[in-house]
Amino acid sequence: MKQGEARFYLLGERAAVLASDAPADLACQRRIWWLASQLRARPELLDIVPGMNNLTVVFDPLTTDGEALLAELEQHWAGAAEASLTPRDVAIPVHYGGDSGPDLGDVARHAGLSAADVVAAHSGAEYIVFFLGFQPGFAYLGGLPEELATPRRAEPRLSVPAGSVAIGGSQTGIYPAAAPGGWHIIGRTELTLFDPLRDPPSLLLPGDRVRFVPQEAHHA
Amino acid sequence: MLEILRPGVQTTVQDLGRHGFRHLGIGQSGALDAPALMMANRLVGNPADAAGLEIVLGPVCLRFLRDGWFALTGADFDATLDGLPVWSGWRQPVRAGQVLQLPGCRHGMRAYLAVDGGIAVPEVLGARATDLNAGFGGHEGRALQAGDRLPQGEPVALNGKAGSRPPAWTPEIRALPGPEYTEFSAAAQDAFWTRPWTVTPQSNRMGYRLAGPTLAREARHDLLSHGVLPGVVQVPPGGQPIVLMADAQTTGGYPRIATVIEADLWKLAQARPGAELHFVPCTLGDARRALQQHRYQLNRFNWSAYGN
Numbered sequence: 001m002k003q004g005e006a007r008f009y010l011l012g013e014r015a016a017v018l019a020s021d022a023p024a025d026l027a028c029q030r031r032i033w034w035l036a037s038q039l040r041a042r043p044e045l046l047d048i049v050p051g052m053n054n055l056t057v058v059f060d061p062l063t064t065d066g067e068a069l070l071a072e073l074e075q076h077w078a079g080a081a082e083a084s085l086t087p088r089d090v091a092i093p094v095h096y097g098g099d100s101g102p103d104l105g106d107v108a109r110h111a112g113l114s115a116a117d118v119v120a121a122h123s124g125a126e127y128i129v130f131f132l133g134f135q136p137g138f139a140y141l142g143g144l145p146e147e148l149a150t151p152r153r154a155e156p157r158l159s160v161p162a163g164s165v166a167i168g169g170s171q172t173g174i175y176p177a178a179a180p181g182g183w184h185i186i187g188r189t190e191l192t193l194f195d196p197l198r199d200p201p202s203l204l205l206p207g208d209r210v211r212f213v214p215q216e217a218h219h220a
Numbered sequence: 221m222l223e224i225l226r227p228g229v230q231t232t233v234q235d236l237g238r239h240g241f242r243h244l245g246i247g248q249s250g251a252l253d254a255p256a257l258m259m260a261n262r263l264v265g266n267p268a269d270a271a272g273l274e275i276v277l278g279p280v281c282l283r284f285l286r287d288g289w290f291a292l293t294g295a296d297f298d299a300t301l302d303g304l305p306v307w308s309g310w311r312q313p314v315r316a317g318q319v320l321q322l323p324g325c326r327h328g329m330r331a332y333l334a335v336d337g338g339i340a341v342p343e344v345l346g347a348r349a350t351d352l353n354a355g356f357g358g359h360e361g362r363a364l365q366a367g368d369r370l371p372q373g374e375p376v377a378l379n380g381k382a383g384s385r386p387p388a389w390t391p392e393i394r395a396l397p398g399p400e401y402t403e404f405s406a407a408a409q410d411a412f413w414t415r416p417w418t419v420t421p422q423s424n425r426m427g428y429r430l431a432g433p434t435l436a437r438e439a440r441h442d443l444l445s446h447g448v449l450p451g452v453v454q455v456p457p458g459g460q461p462i463v464l465m466a467d468a469q470t471t472g473g474y475p476r477i478a479t480v481i482e483a484d485l486w487k488l489a490q491a492r493p494g495a496e497l498h499f500v501p502c503t504l505g506d507a508r509r510a511l512q513q514h515r516y517q518l519n520r521f522n523w524s525a526y527g528n
Binding site: 013014024050054061062135169202 | 351357396426446458476504515
C-alpha cells in the first residue's frame with residue numbers, strides 16, 4: 001500500500017507499520033510523535049512504537065483487523081500535525097577512545113579523519129532524541145555530523161558494555177545496559193540511562209536536546 | 221513460598237511479558253514457550269498470564285513451602301516429587317516440605333512450572349516477567365540462584381488431577397514474508413524456504429541465530445531503525461538469519477526477510493542447538509487460524525478440567 005510519501009504495511013500478523021519515504025528529519029519525526037500521541041488513547045492498540053521516520057502499532061490479531069488499521073493510519077497520516085515538545089537540555093559526559101571506545105579508530109578510518117577530529121565533531125554537535133528503542137532507555141539521536149556516519153558491523157558483538165556511546169549508520173546513541181549490538185563503540189559515559197523504579201524510568205525522552213562532553217582519559 | 225535448592229542453567233520467573241512500554245525501549249520478556257506456561261497456569265486454576273518458572277535444561281531442584289498444587293508443562297524433564305515420578309502436562313497436589321527434582325530433558329529445551337496462586341513477585345512496569353538484559357522484574361531482575369525464596373499467591377481450591385496433551389514438536393516453522401523480503405536475491409528467497417536452518421549455540425532468549433546458506437540482499441542501503449517484535453527474522457550483513465524471541469530489542473535496523481507466526485514461536489523455544497528447522501510460507505489467514513486454534517485448545521482444556 002502506498003500513498004504520497006509514506007508506505008503502510010503489516011509486519012507479521014500483529015503489527016501495522018507506517019514508514020515515511022521522506023528524508024529523516026525533525027519535521028517528519030514530529031508528525032510521528034503527534035500520530036503516536038493520538039493512537040495512545042486507544043486501549044485496543046497494545047504498543048505504539050515510533051522509530052526513525054516510522055511508526056509500528058502492535059495489536060491482537062484476533063480482535064483487531066490489521067488491514068483496517070493500515071487504512072486508518074494512512075488517513076491519519078495525511079492530516080498529521082507536528083507535535084511540539086518543550087525540549088530539555090541534557091549533557092552527557094563521555095570518555096572517548098581507548099578501552100572505553102575500541103572502535104574510535106575504525107570510525108576515524110572510515111571518515112578519513114583523525115581520532116581527535118572524530119571526538120571534536122561528535123561532541124561539537126547538538127542532538128535531538130528522535131525515539132527510544134533497542135533496549136530500555138536507549139535513545140536514538142538525530143544530528144550526527146554526516147562525515148561520522150559508519151555502516152554497522154558485519155556481525156553484531158555479543159556484548160557491548162553499559163554506557164557505551166556508539167555510531168551505527170547515520171545514527172548515534174548510548175547503551176544503557178550491556179547488550180549485543182552492531183554499532184561502533186567510540187566512548188563511554190558513567191550516567192545511569194535507565195532505572196525501572198525512577199519515574200520516568202528513562203533519563204532521555206523524545207524531543208530532548210543532547211550534548212556529549214569529552215572527559216579526560218582515566219589515569220591508572 | 222518456594223525455595224530454590226539447585227537453579228540449573230537458567231531458571232527465571234516469567235509471565236506472558238511486559239506490554240505497552242515498547243516506546244521506552246522496554247522489551248516484552250515473558251515465557252518463550254507461552255502456550256506451555258498458559259497451559260500450566262490453567263491446570264492449577266491460575267489466570268493464563270500468571271507468573272511461573274521457566275526452566276532451561278537441568279538439573280533443577282526446589283522445595284515447596286506450602287500445601288497446594290503444581291503443574292509442569294513444556295519439555296519433559298523426568299521430574300520426581302520426593303522420588304516419585306511426576307507426569308508432565310498434569311497437575312497434582314503437593315505438601316509443604318516436598319522436594320521437586322528436574323534432572324533434565326531428552327527432547328526440547330524448556331519446562332514451565334506453575335503453582336496455584338502463581339509466583340507473587342512484585343510487578344515492575346506492569347508485569348512479573350524477568351527482564352534479564354536490563355536486570356529488573358521477576359526475582360531481583362536475574363536468573364534464580366540456590367537459596368532464593370519465591371512468594372506464592374493465594375491458594376486455589378482444586379479437585380483431583382487433570383491433564384492435557386502437549387502439542388507435538390515438528391521442525392516446520394510457518395512464516396510470513398517480511399517487509400524487506402523482495403530486497404533479497406531470488407536465490408536467497410528460495411534458500412530461505414527450501415534449505416534446512418541449524419540452530420546455533422549462540423541462540424538464547426533474545427534471538428535464535430541460525431546457520432545455513434548465506435542470504436544475500438541485493439539492496440545496499442542501511443535501513444532506518446524500526447520497531448521489531450518476537451518472530452521477526454532479521455538478516456545482518458553476514459547473511460545468517462536471527463529469529464527474534466521474547467527478550468529481543470524493541471527496535472532494530474537489519475532487513476527483515478520474514479516473520480515467524482505467533483502460533484509457531486514455541487517450537488523455536490523448544491529447539492536445541494544443532495536442531496534443523498524448515499521455514500514454511502503461509503498466509504495471514506493461516507496465521508490467524510493457527511492462533512485461534514491455540515486459544516481453542518486452551519479453552520477446550522478448561523472444559524475438561526472444570527466441566528466435569
